[in-house]
Amino acid sequence: MKLPGKLALCLAVLLTAPALGASDTVLTLTGAIPNDEVSLTREDLLDMPQQKMVTATTVTDGRSTFEGFLIRDLLEAHEAGGDIVIARALNDYKIEIPISDFERFDVIGALFMDGEPLSPRDKGPIWIVYPRDDHPELQDIRYDTRWVWQLVSLHVQ
Amino acid sequence: MTSGTLAGQRPGLAQYALFLPVLVVFLGSLAFALAKSSALERDMRIAATQNMLWVVSQTQMEAHALGLAVAQQDRDNSHIERRFDLTISRLHLLGRGPQARYLEQIGHLQTVNDMAEALLELDPQIHGHDEGQHQALLDLTEALHPQINRIANDVMIEDWDRAAARLDAYRNTQRLVIFAVMAAFLAALAISWLLLRKQRQLHLADVQNLHAAKLLEQERDVALMYRDFAAIVSHQLRTPLSLIDSALHRLERKGNSVTADDVIERRAVVSDAIGRLTRLSDTVLLLARLDNEQLQADFAALDIRQVVDSAIAEAQGRHPNRKLQVSCADGLLKAKGDLHLVSHIIDNLLSNALKFSNGDRPVELRVFQQGNRVACAVTDQGDGIDACDQPHLFDRYFRGKTHKEGAGLGLALAQALAEFQGGQISFETWPGKGSVFTLWLPVA
Numbered sequence: 001m002k003l004p005g006k007l008a009l010c011l012a013v014l015l016t017a018p019a020l021g022a023s024d025t026v027l028t029l030t031g032a033i034p035n036d037e038v039s040l041t042r043e044d045l046l047d048m049p050q051q052k053m054v055t056a057t058t059v060t061d062g063r064s065t066f067e068g069f070l071i072r073d074l075l076e077a078h079e080a081g082g083d084i085v086i087a088r089a090l091n092d093y094k095i096e097i098p099i100s101d102f103e104r105f106d107v108i109g110a111l112f113m114d115g116e117p118l119s120p121r122d123k124g125p126i127w128i129v130y131p132r133d134d135h136p137e138l139q140d141i142r143y144d145t146r147w148v149w150q151l152v153s154l155h156v157q
Numbered sequence: 158m159t160s161g162t163l164a165g166q167r168p169g170l171a172q173y174a175l176f177l178p179v180l181v182v183f184l185g186s187l188a189f190a191l192a193k194s195s196a197l198e199r200d201m202r203i204a205a206t207q208n209m210l211w212v213v214s215q216t217q218m219e220a221h222a223l224g225l226a227v228a229q230q231d232r233d234n235s236h237i238e239r240r241f242d243l244t245i246s247r248l249h250l251l252g253r254g255p256q257a258r259y260l261e262q263i264g265h266l267q268t269v270n271d272m273a274e275a276l277l278e279l280d281p282q283i284h285g286h287d288e289g290q291h292q293a294l295l296d297l298t299e300a301l302h303p304q305i306n307r308i309a310n311d312v313m314i315e316d317w318d319r320a321a322a323r324l325d326a327y328r329n330t331q332r333l334v335i336f337a338v339m340a341a342f343l344a345a346l347a348i349s350w351l352l353l354r355k356q357r358q359l360h361l362a363d364v365q366n367l368h369a370a371k372l373l374e375q376e377r378d379v380a381l382m383y384r385d386f387a388a389i390v391s392h393q394l395r396t397p398l399s400l401i402d403s404a405l406h407r408l409e410r411k412g413n414s415v416t417a418d419d420v421i422e423r424r425a426v427v428s429d430a431i432g433r434l435t436r437l438s439d440t441v442l443l444l445a446r447l448d449n450e451q452l453q454a455d456f457a458a459l460d461i462r463q464v465v466d467s468a469i470a471e472a473q474g475r476h477p478n479r480k481l482q483v484s485c486a487d488g489l490l491k492a493k494g495d496l497h498l499v500s501h502i503i504d505n506l507l508s509n510a511l512k513f514s515n516g517d518r519p520v521e522l523r524v525f526q527q528g529n530r531v532a533c534a535v536t537d538q539g540d541g542i543d544a545c546d547q548p549h550l551f552d553r554y555f556r557g558k559t560h561k562e563g564a565g566l567g568l569a570l571a572q573a574l575a576e577f578q579g580g581q582i583s584f585e586t587w588p589g590k591g592s593v594f595t596l597w598l599p600v601a
Contacts, residue, residue, distance in 0.1 A: 058255075059250065059253075059254055059255065059256065060253065060254040060255075061253075061254045061255065090239070090242075090243055091215065091218075091219065091243055119242075119246075120239075120242040120243075120246065121242045121245040121246050121249060122246055122249050122250075123246065123250075150243070150246065
């Protein structure tokens, strides 16, 4: 019991090795918001109400537990207007997501997967996760492209 | 007949059993086609999601970017660290889940894991940043390029192989689905045919039942008719017989005091009664033959005037005190018919006219031609016929309200005989003044 626990801890340290300081910006919110640009730290995101979700994904095996903030809550907290959000990832991957997605489904910005913090060496620090298993219509390739991992910015439009 | 129809309906249940296999073929084929198409759709969805080549190219690009970052003159360590993280994250993506299984199949999983391990040994967050470290990272990324390139190459070949196999599978599935739908269609046709046949059989059974019921009713009618017939005829036989009987009794009672006048008087009564009996038996015989379709006629071109004259003579013989008039159109009038039957009809019409009019009133018989028909019209000056009696005049056993005598067979037989010879009897009547009965026969 102890050994696997230690191994897991080591692995976690390994994966989160580049542990960002609590004051480092992990997500930037820009566009149609009153403050033009908001920089959010991991702490800011952890301060928001956290939501748990269990779902399968197209790039992992089995069902995993994800934990994070509702994108809907984030947009509301910063009084975002507009109809779409342009999500951008660390590698400059870009995709437009209709804001209606966040209203219809409990889409989260996951910070944890199966209890472990998501690392930039994996799909972290933030992974947009849809409740795929709860809504059959989400099991569609058009939604799969909206699961942005290594999310770094959201531009509201 | 009826029991046969009932027995014919009972194996119906067995015939419904035919539907079961057909229904199974129909529903089974449809279910099979649906399942196959659903599987096809799912397969296409999974195939579309697995985009290995893209993931490999992303890894290639990140490794390349890391190499560039460490090779730069004015190195930005945080930039190097970010590129390092991204490269590691792509290698991790390749080394886990469905991607790992894919690589294992083409023998590259170990390569990817080795690459990740080698890269992590140079982790700048553990070993820091210095010239040697950066040179080692540059060397490693350059060493990774050909390996990743090899993986990309093999992934592409595998993808194409899989795409080809998938297309084959789609084609086979499509063919199976087409067959299944055709089988379902044929089964549906078979079901429709079976249903139609069943319905037609039921309809046929209905018709047979109806026919049987009708036959039964006819049988009943015939039985009833013969009962009435027997009752009426025996009654009609009794009347002249009792007349003959009483005439003989009177002669007997007088014994030796019988005069010649007595004998003549009784003889007339007896001969009249015998005449009535003869005519009745004649009528009954004719009717029986007609009903049994055994009436044989000798159709000939009859000189209708001759027939009428002899009928008048006979009637005059029976009723010496009545006035009988005949008027006949000029020239020869020939009608087609059987001499005996036509005589019987005219005799019947004359007897009725004499019976239903007073003794002092004449009975008139006119013969004429109208179109292609020859008419013998018998006119009496009796009371005419009640309106309520008129529709039943030619019905068997029908006797008028005022005139209860007779068997009610005469006119019915006369009409039947007229029709048998292609003719007809019509009548006109004027209450209180008299009636005209006309026999129409085709011109010969």
